[in-house]
Amino acid sequence: MRMYDIIEHKKKGMALSPEEIHFVVEGYTKGEIPDYQVSALLMAIYFKGMTLEETATLTMEMAQSGDMIDLSPIEGIKVDKHSTGGVGDKTTIVLAPLVAAVGGKVAKMSGRGLGHTGGTIDKLEAFEGFKVEIPEEDFFKQVNEHHIAVVGQSGELAPADKKLYALRDVTATVDNMSLIASSIMSKKIASGADAICLDVKCGTGAFMKTLADAKALAGAMVDIGNHVGRHTMAIVSDMNQPLGYAVGNALEIIEAIETLKGNGPADLTELTMTLASHMLVLGKVCDTLETARQKVQEVINNGKAIEKLQEWIKLQGGNPAAVLDYSLMPQAQYSKEVVLSQAGYVSAIDAESVGKSALVLGAGRETKESEIDLAVGIVIHKKIGDYIESNDSVATIYYNDLAKCEAAEKILKEAYKVSDEKVQSNTLIYDIIGA
Numbered sequence: 001m002r003m004y005d006i007i008e009h010k011k012k013g014m015a016l017s018p019e020e021i022h023f024v025v026e027g028y029t030k031g032e033i034p035d036y037q038v039s040a041l042l043m044a045i046y047f048k049g050m051t052l053e054e055t056a057t058l059t060m061e062m063a064q065s066g067d068m069i070d071l072s073p074i075e076g077i078k079v080d081k082h083s084t085g086g087v088g089d090k091t092t093i094v095l096a097p098l099v100a101a102v103g104g105k106v107a108k109m110s111g112r113g114l115g116h117t118g119g120t121i122d123k124l125e126a127f128e129g130f131k132v133e134i135p136e137e138d139f140f141k142q143v144n145e146h147h148i149a150v151v152g153q154s155g156e157l158a159p160a161d162k163k164l165y166a167l168r169d170v171t172a173t174v175d176n177m178s179l180i181a182s183s184i185m186s187k188k189i190a191s192g193a194d195a196i197c198l199d200v201k202c203g204t205g206a207f208m209k210t211l212a213d214a215k216a217l218a219g220a221m222v223d224i225g226n227h228v229g230r231h232t233m234a235i236v237s238d239m240n241q242p243l244g245y246a247v248g249n250a251l252e253i254i255e256a257i258e259t260l261k262g263n264g265p266a267d268l269t270e271l272t273m274t275l276a277s278h279m280l281v282l283g284k285v286c287d288t289l290e291t292a293r294q295k296v297q298e299v300i301n302n303g304k305a306i307e308k309l310q311e312w313i314k315l316q317g318g319n320p321a322a323v324l325d326y327s328l329m330p331q332a333q334y335s336k337e338v339v340l341s342q343a344g345y346v347s348a349i350d351a352e353s354v355g356k357s358a359l360v361l362g363a364g365r366e367t368k369e370s371e372i373d374l375a376v377g378i379v380i381h382k383k384i385g386d387y388i389e390s391n392d393s394v395a396t397i398y399y400n401d402l403a404k405c406e407a408a409e410k411i412l413k414e415a416y417k418v419s420d421e422k423v424q425s426n427t428l429i430y431d432i433i434g435a
């Protein structure tokens with residue numbers, strides 16, 4: 001087999017055979033095929049597309065290029081949840097205890113944040129002593145006995161994707177649906193879940209800016225998952241403004257705790273209840289979405305959800321007292337209110353800018369090596385559709401460095417658009433695919 005012929009086939013719009021895809025992924029991962037030939041193939045894929053069979057084959061080849069996590073020591077159906085990334089997205093921290101408290105099993109590997117979106121693992125480290133690396137046997141035992149464990153990614157998951165993604169990044173071939181869908185799904189499949197619940201974000205703070213693109217990506221990922229035997233469904237949800245009000249690690253943890261106590265923001269509460277209900281049905285813990293939702297509401301009302309959070313934090317070495325006493329969380333030294341000059345209805349909040357504002361404060365990572373400040377961040381007070389008087393605070397900035405606060409404030413002020421006309425609040429869930 002020759003790489004030249006494979007490029008030629010795709011250039012002519014032909015579907016690649018499983019053998020050809022295997023040849024490319026294996027050869028490129030081993031360093032036997034040069035970047036320039038794979039770049040040419042990626043560009044041909046970009047223009048000619050891939051069929052579902054080709055996309056599913058590429059996904060499995062990339063998944064199998066590294067460690068395939070075997071979750072079989074955990075009894076029952078393991079359901080994973082994956083968000084394509086947003087600002088203020090703390091859903092995992094809420095829904096993991098919700099699902100576990102109802103009887104589902106959450107065995108999750110999560111990532112750290114990079115750029116304007118945060119990572120679950122960083123947020124969890126706001127609990128003093130919380131261990132994100134635990135030996136595999138302890139991880140299995142914890143999930144079997146307590147139904148919940150969330151750890152950082154270990155081992156080498158889908159190294160072929162890592163290499164191909166880096167090449168796509170410099171050859172203008174990232175934004176192809178088949179390539180994005182196979183990239184995300186290869187890592188999910190290598191992580192070992194039996195069923196996958198996807199939260200595809202759509203809007204200014206998301207990777208997919210339009211609803212059409214978000215739906216197409218969700219559909220492509222659902223098709224791949226189901227094609228390779230992993231029951232997969234997707235929710236397409238709004239990211240045209242931050243989810244909830246808090247952006248920044250410890251601040252987001254506090255908001256997640258409040259949500260588990262039943263006092264959370266409406267959007268975060270609704271999204272986590274919906275995702276948790278789908279996970280419980282996918283995991284066959286509940287027969288219907290209605291029953292699942294009722295049980296989720298029950299564990300919030302009777303305190304079992306918050307107890308599960310405390311149990312989980314303790315199991316992973318963190319201080320569960322922080323769940324009831326927020327002074328035990330990392331605290332920023334200073335705070336500042338952000339006031340806009342104009343009164344009116346909030347018509348837009350550029351979520352990506354809010355994420356960037358938190359990033360410049362130190363809540364996120366500019367590069368993989370950056371140290372993050374767990375205490376700093378932003379709590380917005382006004383969301384789309386809310387009315388603001390000219391002297392109302394639209395947000396509070398929690399900071400440790402005045403220069404950073406000033407830079408963050410400038411970005412934040414520009415993120416808000418105000419209108420004289422009344423504005424409708426945003427739709428939260430646009431679509432549910434494959435349920």
Ligand code: URA
Nearest residue numbers: 165179180181183184
């Ligand atoms: N995230 C991924 O993991 N892969 C892509 O291709 C795009 C976003």
